[in-house]
Amino acid sequence: MTECPQQSTNQGRLPGAKVAVEPDNHTGSKQWGQLAAKPGGRRFIRQMQGQRRLVMIRAMQEENSRAGAGGRLADSQGTYAGIVNRIKGFGQELGFASIGIARADVSAAAPWLMRWLALGRHGEMDYMAKHASLRAAPQQLFPGVLSVISARLPYWPVAADAFHVLGDSKLAYVSRYALGRDYHKTVRHRLQKLADHVRHEAEAIETLEREMPFACRVFSDSAPVMETDFACQSGIAWRGKHTLSLTRGGSWHFLGEIYTTLPLPADVPMADHCGDCRRCLDACPTGAIVAPYEVDARLCISYLTIELKGAIPVALRPSIGNRIYGCDDCQLCCPWNRFAEMGDADFAVRNGLDATPLTTLFAWNEDDFNTRLAGSAIRRIGHQRWLRNIAVALGNADSSPAVVQALAARRDDPSPLLREHVGWALNQHRQPSA
Ligand code: SF4
Numbered sequence: 001m002t003e004c005p006q007q008s009t010n011q012g013r014l015p016g017a018k019v020a021v022e023p024d025n026h027t028g029s030k031q032w033g034q035l036a037a038k039p040g041g042r043r044f045i046r047q048m049q050g051q052r053r054l055v056m057i058r059a060m061q062e063e064n065s066r067a068g069a070g071g072r073l074a075d076s077q078g079t080y081a082g083i084v085n086r087i088k089g090f091g092q093e094l095g096f097a098s099i100g101i102a103r104a105d106v107s108a109a110a111p112w113l114m115r116w117l118a119l120g121r122h123g124e125m126d127y128m129a130k131h132a133s134l135r136a137a138p139q140q141l142f143p144g145v146l147s148v149i150s151a152r153l154p155y156w157p158v159a160a161d162a163f164h165v166l167g168d169s170k171l172a173y174v175s176r177y178a179l180g181r182d183y184h185k186t187v188r189h190r191l192q193k194l195a196d197h198v199r200h201e202a203e204a205i206e207t208l209e210r211e212m213p214f215a216c217r218v219f220s221d222s223a224p225v226m227e228t229d230f231a232c233q234s235g236i237a238w239r240g241k242h243t244l245s246l247t248r249g250g251s252w253h254f255l256g257e258i259y260t261t262l263p264l265p266a267d268v269p270m271a272d273h274c275g276d277c278r279r280c281l282d283a284c285p286t287g288a289i290v291a292p293y294e295v296d297a298r299l300c301i302s303y304l305t306i307e308l309k310g311a312i313p314v315a316l317r318p319s320i321g322n323r324i325y326g327c328d329d330c331q332l333c334c335p336w337n338r339f340a341e342m343g344d345a346d347f348a349v350r351n352g353l354d355a356t357p358l359t360t361l362f363a364w365n366e367d368d369f370n371t372r373l374a375g376s377a378i379r380r381i382g383h384q385r386w387l388r389n390i391a392v393a394l395g396n397a398d399s400s401p402a403v404v405q406a407l408a409a410r411r412d413d414p415s416p417l418l419r420e421h422v423g424w425a426l427n428q429h430r431q432p433s434a
């Protein structure tokens with residue numbers, strides 16, 4: 001996803017699964033009442049109210065300061081508007097498709113995060129629960145933050161046709177975002193350049209005009225940040241019913257954020273253009289989109305193949321088909337992706353991962369896996385889970401001597417996890433007795 005959920009330091013954590021997991025905020029504060037009834041709900045609401053107050057106080061301080069400065073009001077507004085224009089221009093030079101500004105306030109979306117967690121829809125992603133308060137309170141994660149600069153970088157690569165690969169059970173399907181270079185570093189590197197530019201702009205403002213010392217921090221799926229919510233608030237996307245960020249140029253993009261203490265003027269949120277469409281809900285192979293704007297990660301193939309550490313539930317294995325790392329079905333079916341922007345060259349396909357036979361990938365030993373996937377987000381799941389996923393796909397493949405032979409070669413693997421999945425897969429190819 002996705003989302004994507006992340007820990008405060010990204011060290012030792014899996015890449016963003018692009019599991020569509022961030023909560024919907026369409027009905028906003030109506031959820032406060034339900035939340036208050038939950039254990040810890042009142043404490044959380046108090047935290048959120050405190051955060052909202054802080055943002056309002058900052059806004060009032062800004063207004064008072066401007067009013068007190070009399071004729072400086074227009075100058076100040078002009079100064080920050082000019083900065084935003086230059087930030088956006090520089091962002092485009094760095095390859096970002098769009099840049100928007102949001103206030104550092106997610107209080108409308110936070111109750112949905114708590115509800116999603118309370119329902120257990122995050123599955124084994126314990127970091128989502130552990131860092132919920134940081135995710136829901138940007139000021140706790142980065143004290144003094146007033147504005148969030150949200151950036152969007154497209155990744156749709158030139159690759160073998162996705163539908164063709166999904167329809168050929170001999171081939172492995174890898175989610176489009178993971179076919180090339182690991183996005184964490186690429187997005188972060190560019191955001192850092194943008195942040196350097198923001199710092200340069202901030203230094204040019206008279207100290208008198210600034211509310212507080214300048215500071216900023218960049219995030220690329222690397223900390224508990226509600227990135228989709230900020231993208232929507234900042235007007236660079238809307239949230240599709242699959243819960244991922246979406247634009248008229250499609251949904252094949254990464255998001256990144258810069259938290260800053262600068263009081264930048266916020267952009268207007270983008271209108272939702274999903275309308276009556278519900279193709280993503282109907283296309284999901286496992287029914288993980290349980291309602292518009294609501295995903296149960298425990299059912300999502302991205303979660304099952306990337307985030308889940310143990311055995312993949314047997315009942316869900318047939319629906320996984322040949323998807324060995326992530327799933328794109330809810331995006332492939334989306335009408336807005338007919339107009340998909342081409343992705344950045346940094347995300348070009350590597351190692352032929354867009355259409356490689358399952359049996360070839362299943363034969364990779366651990367050295368092959370680590371060497372060939374160096375610099376790829378896939379490497380973080382480790383060789384064992386990689387083989388686990390391919391075993392399931394081979395179990396779903398059309399029967400052939402090559403498929404059965406490949407599975408049989410790993411029947412006695414030292415890993416109990418892999419042995420169990422291989423056993424299941426071999427069973428799928430047993431002829432029913434007459
Ligand atoms: S189609 Fe369903 S299973 Fe696949 S990524 Fe979307 S929500 Fe997850």
Ligand code: SF4
Pocket residue numbers: 240241242246273274275277278279280281330333334335336
């Ligand atoms: S498939 Fe339809 S409902 Fe789903 S995100 Fe795209 S436009 Fe929205």
